[in-house]
Amino acid sequence: MAKVYNFSAGPAVLPHAVLAEAQSELLDWHGSGMSVMEMSHRGKEFMEIIHDAEHDLRELMRIPSGYKVLFLQGGASLQFAMVPLNLLGGKDSVDIVNTGHWSKLAIKETKRYAKVNVAASSEDRNFSYIPEESSWQRDPNAAYLHYTSNETIGGLQFPYVPSEQHGVPLVCDMSSDFLSREIDVSRFGMIYAGAQKNIGPSGLTVLVIREDLLGKARADIPTMLNYQVHADADSMYNTPATYPIYIAGLVFKWLKEQGGVKGIATRNEEKAGLLYHVIDNSQGFYSTHIEPPFRSKMNVVFKLKDESLDEIFLLEARKNGLAQLKGHRAVGGMRASIYNAMPIEGVKSLVNFMQDFARQYG
Numbered sequence: 001m002a003k004v005y006n007f008s009a010g011p012a013v014l015p016h017a018v019l020a021e022a023q024s025e026l027l028d029w030h031g032s033g034m035s036v037m038e039m040s041h042r043g044k045e046f047m048e049i050i051h052d053a054e055h056d057l058r059e060l061m062r063i064p065s066g067y068k069v070l071f072l073q074g075g076a077s078l079q080f081a082m083v084p085l086n087l088l089g090g091k092d093s094v095d096i097v098n099t100g101h102w103s104k105l106a107i108k109e110t111k112r113y114a115k116v117n118v119a120a121s122s123e124d125r126n127f128s129y130i131p132e133e134s135s136w137q138r139d140p141n142a143a144y145l146h147y148t149s150n151e152t153i154g155g156l157q158f159p160y161v162p163s164e165q166h167g168v169p170l171v172c173d174m175s176s177d178f179l180s181r182e183i184d185v186s187r188f189g190m191i192y193a194g195a196q197k198n199i200g201p202s203g204l205t206v207l208v209i210r211e212d213l214l215g216k217a218r219a220d221i222p223t224m225l226n227y228q229v230h231a232d233a234d235s236m237y238n239t240p241a242t243y244p245i246y247i248a249g250l251v252f253k254w255l256k257e258q259g260g261v262k263g264i265a266t267r268n269e270e271k272a273g274l275l276y277h278v279i280d281n282s283q284g285f286y287s288t289h290i291e292p293p294f295r296s297k298m299n300v301v302f303k304l305k306d307e308s309l310d311e312i313f314l315l316e317a318r319k320n321g322l323a324q325l326k327g328h329r330a331v332g333g334m335r336a337s338i339y340n341a342m343p344i345e346g347v348k349s350l351v352n353f354m355q356d357f358a359r360q361y362g
């Protein structure tokens with residue numbers, strides 16, 4: 001069994017069963033006599049692996065026909081440039097909702113290629129909320145509207161999918177809550193996610209893109225950045241991240257065994273509920289500035305009243321088998337990332353530790 005409960009924001013905990021299966025197949029995948037790492041990406045074994053991974057992902061997310069699934073590289077960060085380079089399609093402006101660190105990076109990169117209209121921002125109150133949708137200032141001529149469904153560092157999550165207006169497609173950076181709750185894919189033009197939270201190892205970026213958005217890239221785009229090129233080649237234009245795709249496929253199978261996205265979403269609600277309950281009932285020993293409807297179910301960000309206890313909290317937690325709880329340097333404090341693969345036992349163990357710690361030092 002795992003030695004610790006790992007609350008890292010990413011690369012993050014993977015299901016134990018997936019790691020055990022990968023271990024058992026490491027040297028010899030299904031009698032092929034080869035490790036997946038050694039296989040040609042165009043051989044029949046790997047073709048089966050990538051085909052099954054896509055098939056299972058489509059089933060899990062109920063991806064409608066008319067959408068392509070792409071397995072790319074370069075992280076979610078490369079999408080900050082690839083999205084405008086591919087989707088402007090002759091337009092010159094983009095709507096972006098600013099909810100924190102990752103939206104800001106998307107804005108910064110998009111500005112290199114387009115005018116950015118910040119349709120809404122919660123910076124005025126330290127990114128503690130999602131601005132009411134009716135107050136957004138949308139541009140009806142925007143090429144698309146980009147938002148970040150879950151701000152991994154800030155711990156702020158959209159409780160809903162924004163509406164599409166004026167036919168402007170929605171583009172979502174879903175890196176840190178992909179597959180964590182049910183969504184209606186047909187409401188999106190494009191969804192992208194770096195793999196290293198809810199999908200698998202880093203090195204893989206998964207895209208789900210509506211086919212009518214392909215083929216709009218600007219003419220001087222580098223070949224490797226062109227969605228159409230990757231779509232036409234079924235993610236095999238060049239050598240894809242074969243081993244991460246294989247592990248992602250195992251994670252998708254595991255997720256199906258957990259009752260699919262619906263099943264895991266219920267557990268995710270329960271896990272987050274346990275943590276926020278302890279924070280809210282600690283008489284201020286722990287606190288979070290995120291307003292209740294927008295608190296992330298994936299990254300629970302909180303502070304200790306007395307910052308001088310941070311180091312000892314982290315040391316004691318580690319002694320209790322609770323690892324990687326330190327908050328991002330940009331916000332400080334603590335962050336418990338409780339992605340799909342974090343078992344409820346891990347959260348219960350953290351909750352017990354937090355209560356004991358508060359009793360001892362409060």
Ligand code: PMP
Nearest residue numbers: 075076077102152173175176194
């Ligand atoms: N967007 C979000 C919401 C993220 O959490 C991250 C990574 N933590 C990124 C983008 C950047 O991802 P990558 O490191 O894969 O480029």
